[in-house]
Each structure stands twice: as structure tokens, then as C-alpha cells.
Amino acid sequence: MSTIQDAFHRLVAGNQSYKAKTFSEAPNFLPQLATGQSPEVLWIGCADSRVPETTICQCKPGDIFVHRNIANILSADDISAGSVIQYGVGAVKVQRIVVCGHTSCGGANAALGDADLGETLNTWLHPMRELRRKHQKELDALESTAAKANRLAEINVRNSLEVLQTLPVVGNAMRERGLTLHGVIYDIGEGELKVLEETSKSGNNSLWSQGR
Amino acid sequence: MTEQEKERVNEHLKATHDRIFESNRAWASKCLDKDPEFFAKLNSGQQPDYLYIGCSDSRIPANEIMGLEAGEVFMHRNIANLVNSIDLNIMSVINYAVRHLRVKHIVVCGHYNCGGVKAAMTPADLGLLNPWLRNIRDVYRLHEQELDGITDDAKRYDRLAELNVLEQARNVVKTAAVQKSYKDDGYPIVHAWIFDFKDGLLKDLKLDFEGTLKSIQKIYNLTGGD
Numbered sequence: 241m242s243t244i245q246d247a248f249h250r251l252v253a254g255n256q257s258y259k260a261k262t263f264s265e266a267p268n269f270l271p272q273l274a275t276g277q278s279p280e281v282l283w284i285g286c287a288d289s290r291v292p293e294t295t296i297c298q299c300k301p302g303d304i305f306v307h308r309n310i311a312n313i314l315s316a317d318d319i320s321a322g323s324v325i326q327y328g329v330g331a332v333k334v335q336r337i338v339v340c341g342h343t344s345c346g347g348a349n350a351a352l353g354d355a356d357l358g359e360t361l362n363t364w365l366h367p368m369r370e371l372r373r374k375h376q377k378e379l380d381a382l383e384s385t386a387a388k389a390n391r392l393a394e395i396n397v398r399n400s401l402e403v404l405q406t407l408p409v410v411g412n413a414m415r416e417r418g419l420t421l422h423g424v425i426y427d428i429g430e431g432e433l434k435v436l437e438e439t440s441k442s443g444n445n446s447l448w449s450q451g452r
Numbered sequence: 453m454t455e456q457e458k459e460r461v462n463e464h465l466k467a468t469h470d471r472i473f474e475s476n477r478a479w480a481s482k483c484l485d486k487d488p489e490f491f492a493k494l495n496s497g498q499q500p501d502y503l504y505i506g507c508s509d510s511r512i513p514a515n516e517i518m519g520l521e522a523g524e525v526f527m528h529r530n531i532a533n534l535v536n537s538i539d540l541n542i543m544s545v546i547n548y549a550v551r552h553l554r555v556k557h558i559v560v561c562g563h564y565n566c567g568g569v570k571a572a573m574t575p576a577d578l579g580l581l582n583p584w585l586r587n588i589r590d591v592y593r594l595h596e597q598e599l600d601g602i603t604d605d606a607k608r609y610d611r612l613a614e615l616n617v618l619e620q621a622r623n624v625v626k627t628a629a630v631q632k633s634y635k636d637d638g639y640p641i642v643h644a645w646i647f648d649f650k651d652g653l654l655k656d657l658k659l660d661f662e663g664t665l666k667s668i669q670k671i672y673n674l675t676g677g678d
Binding site: 247248250251252253254255256257258259262263270271273274277279280281287288289290291292293294295296297298299301302303304305306307308309310318319320321322323324326327328331332335336343344346358360361363364418420422428429430431432433435 | 453458461465468469472473475476477478479480483484490491492494495497498500501502508509510511512513514515516517518519520521522523524525526527528529530531539540541542543544545547548549551552556557559564565567568571578579580581583584585641643649650651652653654656
């Protein structure tokens, strides 16, 4: 089992080098972080290893509050994501929520059909499979499986923005302090984030330049 | 808010929003300089060795603190890195990571100075967070004597954060996916870590994986069937 040990030691070595680099570049950075967080963004994204939010946005520790699950599915009755939103919006007071889907998503791909993935994953993917059924005609018109999966990923992000707006903690923060919601798709092959949709209390808030 | 204040907030929001997209483009071009095939390779699929379960706290971006690139670690982050058997969200993550991606290591990582741990010990009605944070109160109850003996508040919270990680790692070991995969293939191994802002280091809480597995299987053995 030497590969298992190697994989583990890599993490420990990586962390040592992170510490050395961070302290040499900014000796006070970490001690200051220890005093508290005030991230501006809550990121709801996929657990997929290829979409590490802080890396792909070149952000720093302290910038992004994070929830990542299988296929960035957001259901109003999910207590895990619900707790993150409650805490992130209500207590940490982020200024925006970014829901990020991505291309080549295994979850989206699996949700295109009804293959039995075991009770756990079947139940988890159920809302996304329902979305697929709701948009079946549109998806059928697309040629490749990749295009269908990418489109379903987009539909899923838009649905998540709708779910978010139904939550009182989110609605109140939008009205009272200008919290905004943003849907993006990360293109894994291009390494690029693309804006799908933005919402504020006045609809499209024209803050953000489209089609960049 | 006055119109002027709104304008200032808007400018600030636009600047911070643009920053993310600018940074993203800079990062993508840097990756391509290093390896022109980087994104093409990622596009063909993921084979991460690790599943990381950590706290949503913005100060602990897992890839950065472990020095890992995109594609190397499957990631779940929730409030106070809790692993609850009836939380479909995390059970789906573990199931997919172990059975489909066949990860070799599962790391449960907490951190000192955790807001979730503090909130859990607050005598207040926190709504939806009550049932979520209840798990941490239960960890306290398991170790009541030891924790009651620590008089310094900060130190008691930090010890509770450590005990919480160990308990959540034990919850990972209790899953059928982990027990069966370990029996058949000899992996994954489950680890309990805690991150310390003060020195930027991950501390291994040295969960004895095999010992834990053996001890939980007296009651939680799920390896039969199929």
C-alpha cells in the first residue's frame, strides 16, 4: 500500500510548504485570520475536485464561505445547505451568494437518465432528475450528451437561485442590505467562469457587466 | 441607506465582483503557461485520491492549505464539519467518493476558533441551526467531565473542536461505503485533522483508523449483505 502512504504524505508536505510560503510573504496574515472572518461571498458549488473555488478565482483564505455538495443541488428541505445559508447570510453576513455549476458534471450526466445509483444517490439526485423531466423537450433537441448535461447544469443553477429566493433569511437580506445572487457556470476545459444570471431585489441589477 | 451610500456600496460590489473574474482569467492563463494541456486533461475526468470534509469557514480553503491543484481533492464543506448519518447531502458525497471515485483517503478537518462550535454552546434558539448544531452538544455530553475541567473558555472550545473532529471521523468510519470498501480493497483510510490559524499548520489528531473500525464494528458493522 505504498501509494496510499505517498498520497497522505503529500498533503502533509503541501501544508508545510503552505505555512512557509504564507509566513514569508505576509507574516501577519494567518495570525490576523485567527481573529475572525468577514467573507463577502458565499459559494455553493459542486464537490468535484476540478472546481476548487479559491484556486480558480485566485482568492485568498478569508474571501469565500463555502458549501460544496454533489452537483451543487439546492433543495429547500436540505438541512445541511440550509444551515450554511442561515449561518452565512444571517450570522457571517455575506454580500452575495454565488451558485456555481460546471461543464462535464458527473451528477448532471447521471441525472440525464434514471440509472439506479443506489438509494442514497438516487434520492439526492431526484430533484435534478425532476428538472430534467420538466425540461425534457429542450434537452432532447440538443445533440450531444455533453451539451445536454451542460444545459441541465445551467437549469439546475437557475433553479437553485429560485430556491434561494424563497428562503426568508435570503429574501430579507436582499431587501434590507442589498444581498445579491449570482449564477455561474465553470467551464472545466477552458478554466473559465461564465455568468449565467444575476438577481437582486430589482431584478437584473445592471451592476455586473454581461458577456465578459 | 442614502443614494450616496447606495452608490458607494454598488461601486464596492462591482469592484469585488470584477476581481473574481479577473483573477479567474489570470489563474487560467498561468495554468496554461505551466501546462498547455492542463484544462484538456481535467476535462477528460477526475481521479482524486482524497475526499476532504471540512468547515464552510472562509479561512480554510482546503486546496491551498494542503498545496493541492485542481482535480486532486473531492470536497464537501458544511457548518462545523459535521457528519450525520441522516444527512443525505454528506452521505451522497461519501457514497460517490468511495464507491465511484474510489478515493484512498478521507480527511475530516476542523479548525480552532470555530464559530459553529461556539454557536453550538450558546444558550439560544438558533432556528434551523438547532438540529444541525445539536451534534456538537452531543459531543460535549460524551466528554462532559474532561471539558468541564477546562476553565479557560477559548481552550475549552478548542478542545471541543478537536473532540468534534474525532467524533465526525468516527461517523465516517461507520458508513457502509467505507466499511465495505476497506474490507474489499484496503482503503479508504479515514483521518482526523485540525487547522490552526496561528501557525498555518494542519495537526493530525492521530485517529487510529483500524482500531476505530474494529471498535465501532461491534455495534455498527454494515459489511454483510449483497
